[in-house]
Amino acid sequence: MSAWLKIKDLCVKVADKPILNDLSLSINAGEVHVIMGPNGCGKSTLSNVLCGNQNYEVTGGFIDFKDKNLLEMNVEERACAGIFLAFQHPVEIPGVSMATFMKYALNARRKAQGKQELDAVSFIKRIKVRAQALGISDEMLKRPVNVGFSGGEKKRLEIFQMAVLEPDFCILDEMDSGLDVDAVKVAGNGVKIMRSEQRSFLVISHNIRFLKEQIQPDKIHVMVHGRIVAQGGMELLDEIDKNGFSAFLKEAVA
Amino acid sequence: MIKTLSKQRLLTIDSGQSVVFFEKQLAPKTQITIAKNAHVKHYRLHEMTDHSLFVRLEDNASYELITLHRGDGNLTLYFDLSGKNAFCQSNIVYVLSENKNTLIHCDVHHNADDTVSRQFVKGAVCANAKAVFQGGIFIPYNKKGIDGMQQHRALLLGKNACAQAVPQLEIYADDVKCAHGSAIGFLDQEQMFYLQSRGLDEEQARTLLTTAFLNEILDDIEDDEVREELKSLALEEVCHGN
Numbered sequence: 488m489s490a491w492l493k494i495k496d497l498c499v500k501v502a503d504k505p506i507l508n509d510l511s512l513s514i515n516a517g518e519v520h521v522i523m524g525p526n527g528c529g530k531s532t533l534s535n536v537l538c539g540n541q542n543y544e545v546t547g548g549f550i551d552f553k554d555k556n557l558l559e560m561n562v563e564e565r566a567c568a569g570i571f572l573a574f575q576h577p578v579e580i581p582g583v584s585m586a587t588f589m590k591y592a593l594n595a596r597r598k599a600q601g602k603q604e605l606d607a608v609s610f611i612k613r614i615k616v617r618a619q620a621l622g623i624s625d626e627m628l629k630r631p632v633n634v635g636f637s638g639g640e641k642k643r644l645e646i647f648q649m650a651v652l653e654p655d656f657c658i659l660d661e662m663d664s665g666l667d668v669d670a671v672k673v674a675g676n677g678v679k680i681m682r683s684e685q686r687s688f689l690v691i692s693h694n695i696r697f698l699k700e701q702i703q704p705d706k707i708h709v710m711v712h713g714r715i716v717a718q719g720g721m722e723l724l725d726e727i728d729k730n731g732f733s734a735f736l737k738e739a740v741a
Numbered sequence: 742m743i744k745t746l747s748k749q750r751l752l753t754i755d756s757g758q759s760v761v762f763f764e765k766q767l768a769p770k771t772q773i774t775i776a777k778n779a780h781v782k783h784y785r786l787h788e789m790t791d792h793s794l795f796v797r798l799e800d801n802a803s804y805e806l807i808t809l810h811r812g813d814g815n816l817t818l819y820f821d822l823s824g825k826n827a828f829c830q831s832n833i834v835y836v837l838s839e840n841k842n843t844l845i846h847c848d849v850h851h852n853a854d855d856t857v858s859r860q861f862v863k864g865a866v867c868a869n870a871k872a873v874f875q876g877g878i879f880i881p882y883n884k885k886g887i888d889g890m891q892q893h894r895a896l897l898l899g900k901n902a903c904a905q906a907v908p909q910l911e912i913y914a915d916d917v918k919c920a921h922g923s924a925i926g927f928l929d930q931e932q933m934f935y936l937q938s939r940g941l942d943e944e945q946a947r948t949l950l951t952t953a954f955l956n957e958i959l960d961d962i963e964d965d966e967v968r969e970e971l972k973s974l975a976l977e978e979v980c981h982g983n
């Protein structure tokens with residue numbers, strides 16, 4: 488199996504400060520990977536770079552996605568190629584309803600795939616079914632994107648967008664944080680349902696129980712100071728649970 | 742009663758009447774008198790060169806204006822709240838493409854006690870266009886219970902687009918509440934990134950954010966047909982301007 492996402496020796500600066508240093512990582516089609524690491528180690532930086540956020544300057548290394556140079560693609564081209572980020576801090580878009588937003592987004596992706604735009608009836612059906620499964624009301628879909636929603640509701644709306652757009656590569660940046668116990672299960676279930684041979688996930692989370700019970704990843708990466716310092720299976724989760732990141736921090740310094 | 746002269750349109754709304762009207766083909770000058778206890782909602786489209794509107798309100802009269810300005814020329818508005826308790830709301834959306842150049846000059850005169858004025862102006866300036874908004878609020882000595890508010894916001898969408906706000910407050914009375922403000926800036930890059938990260942291209946994202954910004958005013962138009970017409974004319978000008 489060839490890797491879908493190949494990151495090699497990636498170096499990234501933010502506001503002239505190096506954040507990611509020679510980071511390498513690959514993820515195959517259909518796999519679910521997890522990144523764990525202390526606050527500020529660069530996890531959200533990596534997810535932003537994968538989506539093409541121009542505030543982050545790539546100073547070295549490469550990223551390939553499905554054998555194409557991701558770094559040469561602009562933000563919307565990456566989205567249309569199937570990359571999706573559920574944001575840690577989704578931004579508010581006053582005056583644009585979630586339903587309208589999803590119509591534009593879905594049709595952009597379909598256009599890139601050479602498909603016709605969805606007609607109004609199929610579109611409504613598509614969003615209603617997914618909204619219902621995630622406990623999102625019609626009223627929430629009519630409201631402007633993220634405006635005035637609680638932290639947990641915003642996260643749920645990010646998962647909803649993922650379910651509507653059916654991307655190939657989903658990056659979930661702390662999608663479980665701020666969710667209540669039941670919502671965490673709904674979110675986890677969303678991921679379970681969407682798991683397929685033709686869809687990969689990169690899950691960023693600080694919640695070991697969520698990862699063990701809901702996500703059940705294929706591989707865990709530990710990130711410290713903008714670098715992957717350890718990789719392994721579920722056993723790594725137990726180690727982090729017991730000892731925190733201290734052992735990895737020492738390694739990173741040494 | 743409407744009198745159309747070659748250059749002037751004179752309107753008088755008789756006391757106690759309530760009217761809503763939509764004006765598309767403007768004469769160079771319009772003058773409206775709203776008699777006691779009369780209420781007017783006025784929607785209009787300004788596409789020509791220079792135009793001026795004078796509105797005089799008598800006791801307890803109200804006037805609510807929503808105007809879309811996409812003309813290449815100056816717009817002059819003059820509101821005379823001459824009757825006690827008069828209320829005037831004048832909301833303006835302006836969209837300028839290409840090399841359009843406009844001066845929006847608006848004076849609100851609180852010439853009677855307990856008068857209230859509200860003004861909300863939002864503009865999108867594209868390409869090489871230039872807009873100047875001069876907003877004045879005048880409150881003479883000895884007037885009581887005055888409440889005035891003026892807000893101006895503009896989005897610069899073109900590389901050479903330019904907008905400027907020149908407020909003029911002349912307040913000689915004490916018993917006054919008066920607030921004003923202006924903000925001129927660019928589209929929020931984080932919002933642009935969020936929309937594009939879902940697949941919208943730059944132009945779609947920009948158009949969506951700009952129309953959302955302008956529609957905050959246009960959405961208050963109660964008549965469906967008028968609202969949709971003005972919204973699509975604003976959108977057309979935004980797309981044309983990119």
Ligand SMILES: Nc1ncnc2c1ncn2[C@@H]1O[C@H](COP(=O)(O)OP(=O)(O)OP(=O)(O)O)[C@@H](O)[C@H]1O
Nearest residue numbers: 501502506524525526527528529530531532533542
């Ligand atoms: N726009 C920015 N300007 C300046 N510094 C930034 C910016 N974005 C990120 N950083 C810095 O980069 C570092 C990595 O941030 P990042 O958000 O990637 O961390 P993280 O691993 O996601 O942390 P957390 O677990 O708290 O979400 C931090 O030190 C942060 O302060």
Ligand SMILES: [Mg+2]
Nearest residue numbers: 530531532575
């Ligand atoms: Mg983060």
